[in-house]
Amino acid sequence: MIEQNGNAPRRYFVDGHGHRVLIGLSLEETTEFETLEDASAFESGHAMRDAGGRTQEIRWRELYAKHELAWKAWIVQSRAADAANLSFVNHG
Numbered sequence: 001m002i003e004q005n006g007n008a009p010r011r012y013f014v015d016g017h018g019h020r021v022l023i024g025l026s027l028e029e030t031t032e033f034e035t036l037e038d039a040s041a042f043e044s045g046h047a048m049r050d051a052g053g054r055t056q057e058i059r060w061r062e063l064y065a066k067h068e069l070a071w072k073a074w075i076v077q078s079r080a081a082d083a084a085n086l087s088f089v090n091h092g
Contacts, residue, residue, distance in 0.1 A: 011071055022067045023070050024066050024074075025066060025067050029063055029066070033060065033063040036059060037060060039056060
């Protein structure tokens with residue numbers, strides 16, 4: 001259910017250990033995403049490459065795309081659940 005008092009819903013959840021985890025990513029992927037997002041290497045034109053040969057920007061975009069896809073699916077599911085819980089909707 002999306003309950004945010006008029007604000008946009010959060011794009012993360014808090015795991016059992018108190019870590020923020022982006023929807024659709026693992027804790028490790030979230031940490032990597034946030035590290036890449038904070039890094040200025042791909043903004044300054046220095047294309048750092050990982051072991052797979054990907055630049056930091058490419059990896060950031062891969063993680064963002066994975067998160068965005070899961071986020072959109074979560075929103076659709078949440079809205080459907082909200083609609084099913086409305087008392088004035090005739091379900092039958």
